[in-house]
Amino acid sequence: MSIQVRIPTPLRGLTENKDVVDAEGATVNELIENLQTRYPGLKERICDDKGELRRFVNVYINDEDIRFKDGKDTAVKDGDEISIIPAIAGG
Amino acid sequence: MKDSKPLFKGLICKECSARYNPEPIHVCEQCFGPLEVEYDYEAIAPLISRDIIQSRAPNMWRYRELLPIQGDVTVGEHVGFTPLVKADRLAAKLGVRELWIKNDSVNYPTLSFKDRVVSVALTRAKEFGYDTVACASTGNLANSVAANAAAAGLNSFVFIPSDLEPGKVLGSSVYGTNVIGIEGTYDQVNRLCSEIGGRFPWAFVNINMRPYYAEGSKAMGYEIAEQLGWKLPDHVVVPMAGGSLITKIKKSFDEFVKLGIVDAHPTHIHGAQPENCSPIVTAVKEGKDFFRPVEKPNTIVKSLAIGNPADGFYSIQTMNETGGYGENPNDDEVVEGIRLLAEYAGVFSETAGGTVVGAAKRMIEAGRINPDESIVLCITGHGLKTKEALEGKLPPPAAIKPSLKEFEALYAARTH
Ligand SMILES: Cc1ncc(COP(=O)(O)O)c(C=O)c1O
Ligand SMILES: [Zn+2]
Numbered sequence: 001m002s003i004q005v006r007i008p009t010p011l012r013g014l015t016e017n018k019d020v021v022d023a024e025g026a027t028v029n030e031l032i033e034n035l036q037t038r039y040p041g042l043k044e045r046i047c048d049d050k051g052e053l054r055r056f057v058n059v060y061i062n063d064e065d066i067r068f069k070d071g072k073d074t075a076v077k078d079g080d081e082i083s084i085i086p087a088i089a090g091g
Numbered sequence: 092m093k094d095s096k097p098l099f100k101g102l103i104c105k106e107c108s109a110r111y112n113p114e115p116i117h118v119c120e121q122c123f124g125p126l127e128v129e130y131d132y133e134a135i136a137p138l139i140s141r142d143i144i145q146s147r148a149p150n151m152w153r154y155r156e157l158l159p160i161q162g163d164v165t166v167g168e169h170v171g172f173t174p175l176v177k178a179d180r181l182a183a184k185l186g187v188r189e190l191w192i193k194n195d196s197v198n199y200p201t202l203s204f205k206d207r208v209v210s211v212a213l214t215r216a217k218e219f220g221y222d223t224v225a226c227a228s229t230g231n232l233a234n235s236v237a238a239n240a241a242a243a244g245l246n247s248f249v250f251i252p253s254d255l256e257p258g259k260v261l262g263s264s265v266y267g268t269n270v271i272g273i274e275g276t277y278d279q280v281n282r283l284c285s286e287i288g289g290r291f292p293w294a295f296v297n298i299n300m301r302p303y304y305a306e307g308s309k310a311m312g313y314e315i316a317e318q319l320g321w322k323l324p325d326h327v328v329v330p331m332a333g334g335s336l337i338t339k340i341k342k343s344f345d346e347f348v349k350l351g352i353v354d355a356h357p358t359h360i361h362g363a364q365p366e367n368c369s370p371i372v373t374a375v376k377e378g379k380d381f382f383r384p385v386e387k388p389n390t391i392v393k394s395l396a397i398g399n400p401a402d403g404f405y406s407i408q409t410m411n412e413t414g415g416y417g418e419n420p421n422d423d424e425v426v427e428g429i430r431l432l433a434e435y436a437g438v439f440s441e442t443a444g445g446t447v448v449g450a451a452k453r454m455i456e457a458g459r460i461n462p463d464e465s466i467v468l469c470i471t472g473h474g475l476k477t478k479e480a481l482e483g484k485l486p487p488p489a490a491i492k493p494s495l496k497e498f499e500a501l502y503a504a505r506t507h
């Protein structure tokens with residue numbers, strides 16, 4: 001099972017400059033662990049010491065913010081598109 | 092100042108204090124925290140004083156040492172120094188002694204406080220050599236980017252939710268910009284723009300220009316302090332969307348104190364959001380230090396309809412640290428607020444201003460704002476941009492024949 005994850009500019013230094021990478025897992029949490037084995041260092045960039053997503057990191061599954069679903073436990077399936085996006089100002 | 096060395100040192104992460112060169116970046120690579128401009132206050136101190144500021148033209152660039160550009164101002168030289176109006180009739184109506192309106196609804200050129208941030212962002216974008224600028228916007232930012240880009244000869248793309256008020260849409264398209272309406276909420280527009288920003292080599296004012304852009308809001312705070320006679324007020328009520336302005340008002344006061352331009356004074360900084368999109372105010376009321384995002388904002392206050400506010404965390408801190416509070420009036424109170432401001436102060440504000448008045452009214456009534464203390468309301472956008480909020484709420488104009496008799500009858504009926 002393979003899921004596409006869009007990598008934001010600040011993390012591309014860890015992904016050989018790729019803006020989209022493949023990862024495996026059944027939940028967002030598992031995807032992050034899997035990404036960490038492929039691209040060491042990635043997890044601590046987006047998660048704090050307790051393993052929780054940092055407060056300025058937004059994760060979307062097919063356009064939907066995982067905070068409106070089950071957070072890091074949200075299930076993912078083959079073909080889903082995941083985006084990791086820093087908080088953005090505006091108005 | 093062209094050849095002098097920049098008075099800002101670079102960028103610093105607000106979360107982990109990692110330092111970066113002053114480049115077109117906005118996020119810390121270590122922790123995703125937002126980057127903030129860091130100044131060299133020791134170098135600035137001898138260059139700025141009340142006298143120096145007062146000797147300069149009445150626009151926001153009279154505080155230029157505290158704004159993050161390297162050379163001369165090239166975009167928006169005339170922005171700012173809007174009136175600070177003492178509103179005695181509105182004060183009496185609300186039952187307070189000293190009430191001021193900081194009226195950015197007449198800011199130049201696009202009638203909202205966003206001209207401040209855009210002036211800095213586009214000047215900086217030119218310094219970086221960009222020829223195309225862009226933004227995600229709830230309306231006002233788009234208007235300002237479009238106008239200022241047109242004046243500066245920059246290409247522009249503005250991305251907005253497709254259901255914005257017609258006045259806000261027209262207020263961008265008239266400048267010949269590329270207006271892109273997105274079928275979705277502002278937060279979805281933002282997400283898309285973050286991805287577009289990763290692909291296209293543009294200066295996105297609220298993304299890769301954000302650290303510079305956000306500093307422009309400080310000028311509103313400097314002006315309040317100067318126009319009060321170099322004093323800080325007891326209370327300020329600030330509208331919040333992404334929550335940047337409120338944090339920058341605090342920063343502006345802190346900087347003036349640090350530089351000895353005003354005396355230290357405990358200003359309570361309060362935030363206002365509309366009821367159906369008030370993640371920050373709700374967190375303050377519940378005593379939480381982080382907000383829960385709002386998925387589908389549904390409010391007439393479209394300019395403040397940001398469900399996932401990037402500076403929400405720091406806004407909450409700002410209110411808590413200053414002894415401020417937050418209020419979230421409903422749509423009816425917003426309309427009432429617009430009318431109070433118009434009928435008692437002669438200022439026609441957009442829905443964001445109605446939100447501020449509605450929030451202030453609630454806080455005065457609840458005793459959170461002491462009626463004997465000085466209060467500044469930040470009115471940030473013009474009413475003609477959101478006319479539909481008042482549809483059916485105002486008495487229709489009387490219609491009579493061109494006849495003195497008819498007028499006399501009408502007058503008698505109104506004054507009997
Ligand atoms: C009229 C008006 N007031 C206030 C704000 C709030 O700005 P901030 O995102 O800095 O909280 C906005 C943002 O769009 C606005 O348009
Ligand atoms: Zn950091």
